[in-house]
Amino acid sequence: MGRIGSALAGARRAAPDAATRGAPGTASPLAEGDATARAALLGNPARTEGLPAGLPSQGPRGAAAIAAQLRRAITDGLYGYGDRLPPEREIAKTLNTSRTTVRSALKQLEDARLVARKVGSGTFVVHGTRQDERDIAEITSPLELIEVRLALEPRMVRLAIIHGTARDFDHLGEALAQVEQSNGDTEHFTRWDLAFHLALATATRNPLMVWVYRQVNHVRNHTQWSAMKDKVLTRERMDAYNQEHRALYEAVRARDVTRATDLILRHLDEARIDLLGADST
Numbered sequence: 001m002g003r004i005g006s007a008l009a010g011a012r013r014a015a016p017d018a019a020t021r022g023a024p025g026t027a028s029p030l031a032e033g034d035a036t037a038r039a040a041l042l043g044n045p046a047r048t049e050g051l052p053a054g055l056p057s058q059g060p061r062g063a064a065a066i067a068a069q070l071r072r073a074i075t076d077g078l079y080g081y082g083d084r085l086p087p088e089r090e091i092a093k094t095l096n097t098s099r100t101t102v103r104s105a106l107k108q109l110e111d112a113r114l115v116a117r118k119v120g121s122g123t124f125v126v127h128g129t130r131q132d133e134r135d136i137a138e139i140t141s142p143l144e145l146i147e148v149r150l151a152l153e154p155r156m157v158r159l160a161i162i163h164g165t166a167r168d169f170d171h172l173g174e175a176l177a178q179v180e181q182s183n184g185d186t187e188h189f190t191r192w193d194l195a196f197h198l199a200l201a202t203a204t205r206n207p208l209m210v211w212v213y214r215q216v217n218h219v220r221n222h223t224q225w226s227a228m229k230d231k232v233l234t235r236e237r238m239d240a241y242n243q244e245h246r247a248l249y250e251a252v253r254a255r256d257v258t259r260a261t262d263l264i265l266r267h268l269d270e271a272r273i274d275l276l277g278a279d280s281t
């Protein structure tokens with residue numbers, strides 16, 4: 001299941017909780033409010049990436065459902081500001097729908113000012129540029145980001161184990177399967193690592209935790225880290241991180257709080273040490 005697929009899963013997951021206001025997985029008013037009206041595209045280097053394979057085939061779906069899936073991938077921060085969405089034909093193929101439906105879904109996102117379409121170059125995300133978000137991303141170093149994650153994620157993992165459902169852990173497993181297929185691709189690794197940790201946040205079932213973690217993702221998408229990651233993320237490190245991801249996933253699945261919190265601490269502390277090493281070279 002892809003980023004887009006996970007986004008849909010989130011929407012599906014929310015359905016039984018529909019009575020619970022602000023349950024994770026529902027489109028929160030905060031996430032909706034993020035949609036900033038920013039028509040002008042900055043000169044970000046566009047990253048293009050196919051939708052990962054493995055989406056369940058669910059038969060033809062309408063433009064609204066496709067738009068909801070894409071919207072969620074964007075508001076979750078899985079596609080950051082300036083990112084180029086995959087081409088229409090690729091989205092259509094991955095989501096098993098027609099190009100006409102995809103075009104209509106993209107039009108809805110454009111009307112909601114989440115994306116802008118540039119003739120000849122594609123569809124770009126123009127969401128997530130609210131001034132305070134940009135400011136915090138610009139003044140937070142990768143090391144400061146890791147320090148915040150160290151403060152946040154051990155507790156997050158604990159809450160994920162206490163409140164997460166089997167379905168939540170399935171989504172965590174799907175993100176794990178994707179990050180494990182990185183094959184040395186730093187871009188793929190970063191996106192799916194981000195989705196893996198976001199799946200943990202979602203499993204806490206705490207709307208504020210999910211919101212806070214989305215902000216972490218927005219900072220992670222920022223160029224300071226983008227510039228850093230090629231230095232830090234060697235093939236060996238990605239493989240080592242993925243072993244930690246799998247061990248963490250298994251501990252969460254087994255609802256072993258002590259082991260899981262210990263593993264997330266080690267995972268982030270290793271990232272911190274790797275960053276310090278990269279900084280001094």
Ligand SMILES: [Zn+2]
Nearest residue numbers: 193241245267
């Ligand atoms: Zn990770």
